[in-house]
Amino acid sequence: MTEVLKHTEPDHFDYDDLLNICHKIEAALMSTNTEKGEMENNEKYYSYLALIDNLDRDLYSLMKPGQMIHEFDCGYSLSVENEGKQKGYNVKTNNKLIIINSAAFVLRPYQNSDNKRHYTALKVVRFNDVDIMFAVPEGTLHFVVLTKDREGDSDRFIVHFKDLKSRDKVLELFVEQLKLILRTADLKITHDTDCFKGTDQSSGGSQTR
Known part of the structure; x- marks a missing residue:
């Protein structure tokens, strides 16, 4: 685990407000799920x-100087579950x-249809008691916020970009705002034309794409 940035202890961190903002972004993003030819004229898209x-203006009021931000990579299970259709990826800790x-x-x-295993670049950033996961399978960005102080299933926020090429500007803005939210330019979360750069463990070891 690598320390990225130090902060001082906050008086209070409002998880509910943070998650409410996340849900607003999720709802707005889902509204862009239209045919590519219609997207430019979609009022909700704009x-x-x-x-x-x-987004940064709203979250700055919530993310007071905190404890520490950590960034680390996570491992993968080796089992393949192919149910004949695309589904979301499950992220679990002790089920x-x-x-x-x-x-x-x-x-x-x-x-995929080529019968080869495809793995996902996975990054996790910890801010205070909130863990933020970035998972990037082929052509899709997943952004998940999980809080570890909840009982039972944690609240989570997942964003799907089905076609990164057609949404380059959206993705670029989204990444830049995430960097602002976490108040560091040192996070290894960068935007590329086709996908995020991250850690690929499909070959059995860690390497930067």
């Missing part, structure tokens, strides 16, 4: 861009959606 553009430590993640690889 509303979403405006929401992302102003619950609650983060225990950096080694607790289980992320299923998926299998």
